[in-house]
Amino acid sequence: MTKIIEYTAKGKTLYKFNFYAGKDELTGKKMQVRRSGFKTKKEARLALSRLEYKKENGEFAPLANSNITFEELALQFMNAKEASLRKSSFVEESYTMRRVLEQLGKAKIKNIRGYHCQNAVNAWAKKAPVNVNYIKMLANQVFEYAIKSGYITKNPMDAVIMPKRPPKKRVDNYYTKQELNEFLTFVKQNRPKLYPLFRLLAYSGMRIGELLALTWDDIDLEASTVSITKTLSKVKAGHTKIDETKTKAGHRIISLDATTINILASYKREQSKELFSLGVLNTLPKPLPVFDKSLTIRKKNPGKRFNMPNDIARYLEYIYKDMPKDFKHITLHGFRHTHATLLIESGANTKTVQQRLGHANINMTLGIYAHATKKMENDAINGLSLYMEN
Known part of the structure; x- marks a missing residue:
């Protein structure tokens, strides 16, 4: 007893x-x-x-190795989770987990309390305010894994109070019709080699990874279509590979307008001439990537595809540096958003927009309608006012 x-x-x-x-x-x-x-x-x-x-009653269960650290358990968790994720998603989560480990990694799982988690979340909120919820979610998943594995009985992350994010000025990540025309005109005049890329990005609604994965056999200049079946995926830091699109809905054939097709046809001829003049045209594997490094880096890796979307993001920043300071900046994804918004404003229905963008879920498309229809509503009201006054 x-x-x-x-x-x-x-x-x-x-x-x-x-x-x-x-x-x-x-x-x-x-x-x-x-x-x-x-x-x-x-x-x-x-x-x-x-x-x-x-x-x-057989309910008493001993705790497993109580000296295991958070970092050791996080490694177990990520190894168990790897098979259920796309390679690019696993790379992204592994990268984010490094932030989690900066705060909690060396502590023994049994010794971590709510106030330790609170301090960690506060630190993440200062360093990465945009991603703090995602970082906390990953940490929380490790603690839940620890409970299921018998290392602890309670999740210390449950005690955390999320810090209030400071309000930030909202800037819509898309261009209006006028803004897009101004941007493309500037690029055509000042960065002509990049003009076909940004024209196609804005007039197709493709993801940047899909655009960089394109080869010339994907574009039918006669039928004015582009076949989207693959994307550029990150496999580890600084390394990418060509992979299938994320979902079945991502596999699609979309139409292009006549002007964009003519721009691409002209660009293809210029690309062939340049690669021929550099003596590499006949040595490169076929089919050639549509957008290769001869776009901006002459005589350095011509005919080779861009490895990272960040390469194009960097060139976009160069463009913005040359533009008027008050011109709105958007991300590469913002051009996809721009395409969807302008489609809606031009009268396209939701199903057409969904299929063109490769959205697996119609709710993703409907979310874009929220701000697009607001502009349409304002235009309608102004139209009504003019009608009543005349």
Whole structure:
């Protein structure tokens, strides 16, 4: 029978006990539960009774290796999760996990408390305010994995109060019709080699990874179509590969306008001439990538595809540096958003927009309608006002 022992700490009389919970079936070791700090013998007896009840009903489960660190457990978790993720998604999560480990990695999982998690979240909020929820979610998943694996019984992340994000000025990540025309005109005049790329990006609605994966056999200049079946995916830091599009809906054939087709045809001829003049046209594997590094880096890796979307993002920044300071900046994804918005404003229905963008879920398309229809509503009201006044 377990004895409740009286002891003194800091001048106070307290109670403790050492409960034998049986043997671990895997290791054969005795399982001891030590509890202390009870203010009264009655409190200690009540806690002991609960443990005895759990033991009798087979509910008592020993904790696994209690000295394991958060980093060791996170590695187990990521290894278990890898098979369920696309390679690019796994790379992204692994990269984000590094931020989690900066704050919690070296701590033993059993010693992490709510205030440790709160401090970690506060630090993430300062360093990466945009991604703090995503970082916290990954940390939370590791703690849930720890519970399921028997390392801890409670998730210390449950005690966290999310810090309030400072309000930031909202800038819509898309261009109006006028803004897009101004941007493309500037690029055509000042960065002509990049003009076909940004024209196709804006007039097709493709993701940047899909655009960089294109080869010339994907574009039918006679039928004015482009076949989208692949994308540029990140496999590890600084490395990419050509992969299938994310979803079945991503496999699609879309039509292009006559002007864009003519621009691409002219660009293809110029690309062939340049690669021929450099003496590499007949040595390159076919089919050639539509957009290769001869776009901007003459005589350096001509005919080779861009490895990273960041390469194009960097050139976009160069363009913005040359433009008027007050001209709105958008991301590469913003050109896809621009395409969708202008399609809607021109009268395209939701199904057409969904199929053209390769959205697997119609809700993704409907979200774009929210701001597009707001402009259409304003135009309608202004039109009504003019009609009533005349």
